[in-house]
Amino acid sequence: MxxxxxxxxxxxxxxxxxxxxxxxxxxxxxxxxxxxxxxxxxxxxxxxxxxxxxxxxxxxxxxxxxxxxxxxSGTKGKPFFWPQLPEQERYVADWLYSDLDESFSLSTNPVFAVVSLALGSWISGELTSWGLRNLGVQKGGLTMVTPGLDLDEAVDLMGAFAGQFAGTVLYSYPPFARTILEKAADRGLPLASYRLGLRLAGEGYSERYRDHLNGLMGYEAGALHSIVSGYGSTDFGSLGKETTLAIAIRRCLYERGLARAVLGRDEIPSLCQYDPSAFHVECDGEELVVSKYQAVPLLRYRTGDRATLIGYDEMMERLRDAGADPLDLLFRRGGALDRVRELPFVLVWGRIDGGVTFYGANILVEQIREIVEGQELFCSCCTGQFQIRKRENEALEPVLEILLELRPGATGDPAELAAVLASRLAESSTDYALIRQKEGDRALPRIRFTDDGELFGGTKFRYVG
Incomplete structure (x- = not known):
């Protein structure tokens, strides 16, 4: 740009x-x-x-x-609102159409769309619903429903209507999409016959997650076309797309254990391609910095995300040096090589401040610190040192884990601390408050105590594990 x-x-x-x-x-x-x-x-x-x-x-x-x-995302109980220009929404509608036509042949086949994203003024659900409704009016071939975060209703609607369409696409957040598909499978819905596709937003997910959900939908574990996400923010919109090539690269890293050889780290980040004609991106240290034309133009805007930028040629060279060929993998798994675009990659590792994204809500270090340092229940038993972790349990559900360092000789009740932390966090984060309301005890933090000094990995303290 x-x-x-x-x-x-x-x-x-x-x-x-x-x-x-x-x-x-x-x-x-x-x-x-x-x-x-x-x-x-x-x-x-x-x-x-x-x-x-x-x-x-x-x-x-x-x-x-x-x-x-x-x-x-709201902090201190008060969200920030971002104005949008009409052309920003036109871009969303165009992107949705190209995606649905490429994946489901929307121009010739009827498609059923289920929007199970937060509705109202939350941008992901608002813009997705608007774009899909516009496509249905302007181009036809698309029928949509908007159950929002009523997951049981989403399952009911899929069971009632998905069988009448050539394809069904579910727009949701990773943990909610898993719940919807598992509920549908438990009810005996013929998911494999629906030609399902997932379009996910809000947070990253593991390749174990992809394997599990592909199995529920009737695909091979390593299928490349069925589950697609992206990278973006309300602040600057959708910056990157998880293309089939990006998914093929992640599968190479995961299936062959090449993450360290290719990326220098053992974990596999969110990995998307982005269009330099729409965004100017750079990194200051590890922080992604974005410049973009929009209703609130952004110049050298710090995103708060830890990221790495890798050009197309460099990424492919790194993979070749490690003995991997993602283009061959893409071809062997039914991908179209003529649709591959030689765009650069953005790899997102998490938040700079050590916060995490949990059920789509950003949990900030500062929010946890104020609770740990400001609530008597925590002060009486803890030193004030903590770490935040998000992990998957055996059921592939996201778990928000808070590691606390106990004072010498002190004891604490993890359940009581978790309840207080959840209550105070809901007061400072409107997004977490919504998740707590919808998910109940599954959204409760898990408190784990550590021994003196265990949280210090060297001389620099990190708030994220």
Whole structure:
């Protein structure tokens, strides 16, 4: 993308950005090339987005022409709302159509879409529902239902209607999609006959998860076309797509144990391809930084995500050096080589601050710290040192685990601590409050005590395990 043109547009038409530059730099820097961009200050939600009135962050300093407001994760009980431009939604509709036509031949076959995402002002459910409804009106061939987070209703609707269509696609979050499919299988629904596809949002998932859900849907464990996710945020929209090539690469890493050889780490991150014509991305250390044209234009915006950027040629060379050929794997598993695009990759490892995404809700280190350091129940038995972990249990359900360091000679009740932590966390995070309401005890944190010094892996303390 023309990031220089984006900079000039923001300087001319976004009052808050011009004020931000004058405050940070003393003047408005002259930017005539992409290289000059490196001299500009970073922006973030804390020091830029929340520091100015919403209208001043928008193009032309007004909400006029921004036809919808979508919320991002709420902290301190108060969400932030991001205005959207009409062209942002047109892009969503176009992307949905190309995906459905490629995967389900929407132009010639009827498709049933089940949207089991948070509805209302949450952006994933709002934009997906709008885009699909628009496709149904403009192009036909698509019938949709929106059970939202009523998972039993989602199962009921699939059982009632999926058999009447050439294909069914479920839009949901990874843990909810698993629950829906398991409930459907327990009811005896013929999932294998539905030609199911999953489109997932909100958080990453393991290849064990893919194996399990592929089995429920009647596919081979390592099928590449049935489960697709992406990388994005309410802040800047959908940045990356988990293409069939990206999935084939993950399968190479997983099935052959090549993660360390190719990526230098044992874990397998979320792995997507992105289009440089729509986003300008860079990394400051390990943090992903995004520039993008939208209702609230972003210049050098810190995402808070730990990421690695790898070009197409470099990724393929790393895999060849490790003895892997993802294109061959893609071809052998029914993928279309002519649809492969030589786009760069974004690998997302987690949050910079050590927070985690749990049932689609961002759980921040600062939120946990305030509870651990501010609640008497915790202060009486714990040192204040903690770590946050998200793991999968044997049922492939996400588990939010909090490791606490006990004071010498002290004891604590994990169940009581978990209940207090959940209650206080629901007060500071509207997203977690919704998950707690919907999932009940499955959303409760699991408290585990550690011995003195166990949390310190060297001289630098990390809040994420």
């Amino acid at each position: 023309d990031v220089v043109a984006l900079y000039r547009l923001a300087v001319e038409r976004v009052p808050a950005y011009r004020a931000y530059l004058e405050n940070r730099c003393g003047t408005v820097p002259d930017v005539s090339s992409a290289e000059d961009l490196a001299a500009l200050p970073f922006t973030s939600k804390g020091d830029y987005i929340k520091a100015y009135p919403l209208e001043e962050l928008c193009l032309d300093g007004t909400l006029r022409g921004k036809h919808v407001l979508c919320r991002s």
